[in-house]
């Protein structure tokens with residue numbers, strides 16, 4: 001297997017937890033998720049907002065999350081807590097700051113001004129206006145330091161008054177739009193949460209749906225959801241073997257000037273070689289952290 005590519009970071013499983021929950025926060029330091037998202041927004045009651053902010057800052061400063069990317073979801077800037085959240089987090093320096101309910105580029109610009117430079121922004125797509133403005137939002141990614149789009153399926157279902165159910169049919173066009181927008185700008189795309197806690201088959205099925213639609217990983221709300229997400233978003237042994245077969249086939253000197261070749265009865269082009277290299281790099285990065 002090739003050496004890990006430092007630019008390829010697995011984000012198969014991104015676990016939210018209320019920053020006000022000290023037990024969950026401690027536990028997250030040893031869970032097998034790739035990303036920990038300390039929530040200051042919807043999972044925290046208004047009377048706990050200030051203490052949750054302090055706990056998030058202490059967690060960022062205290063560290064101990066190992067390979068896990070540490071992200072904090074702040075309150076929106078148009079709430080009474082948003083400005084204080086961003087000021088505190090600008091000083092603490094999490095790996096990224098997740099902004100909820102991003103509806104337009106101005107929201108991101110305001111957050112960037114409040115945060116200063118340096119900390120990447122992740123944006124939640126969970127409002128109708130945010131979906132409609134996706135192109136403008138990702139077009140400004142470089143300007144505002146936007147690195148990821150994260151779907152908020154609960155807020156979307158509420159705002160659209162749709163009923164996603166197990167198939168998520170009413171949300172599928174939006175999931176696709178988010179992936180298209182993310183790929184257009186070279187951003188990470190994370191699928192929304194599943195509220196089911198105890199049905200592993202249902203959790204795994206929804207992770208698989210997210211993978212099929214192009215997401216890099218899934219946001220989660222409970223430790224029991226981590227294993228299914230990691231399983232689904234890790235390239236399988238067969239996928240890695242096929243990727244290595246493609247790389248080996250293009251390494252043959254007589255294929256050096258060829259755009260398309262035959263491999264095991266299939267046409268393979270250089271675009272597949274790029275995909276194969278990415279698969280191998282992701283698998284290596286996953287293996288490196290085990």
Ligand SMILES: CC(C)(COP(=O)(O)OP(=O)(O)OC[C@H]1O[C@@H](n2cnc3c(N)ncnc32)[C@H](O)[C@@H]1OP(=O)(O)O)[C@@H](O)C(=O)NCCC(=O)NCCSC(=O)C[C@H](O)C(=O)O
Nearest residue numbers: 016017018023024027028039043152153154155221222223
């Ligand atoms: C959903 C929960 C409220 C369930 O809580 P509970 O029934 O108490 O959990 P368990 O008893 O099963 O917990 C077992 C142990 O696991 C720990 N735990 C639970 N959840 C987490 C977690 N998220 N991270 C880390 N550890 C966790 C418990 O402490 C137990 O540990 P132990 O004491 O050792 O037994 C609860 O899971 C929860 O609060 N989840 C997170 C909720 C959240 O953050 N929501 C905000 C994001 S979701 C969202 O809104 C996305 C988006 O904006 C949208 O619109 O869709």
Ligand SMILES: [Mg+2]
Nearest residue numbers: 126152154155
């Ligand atoms: Mg939400």
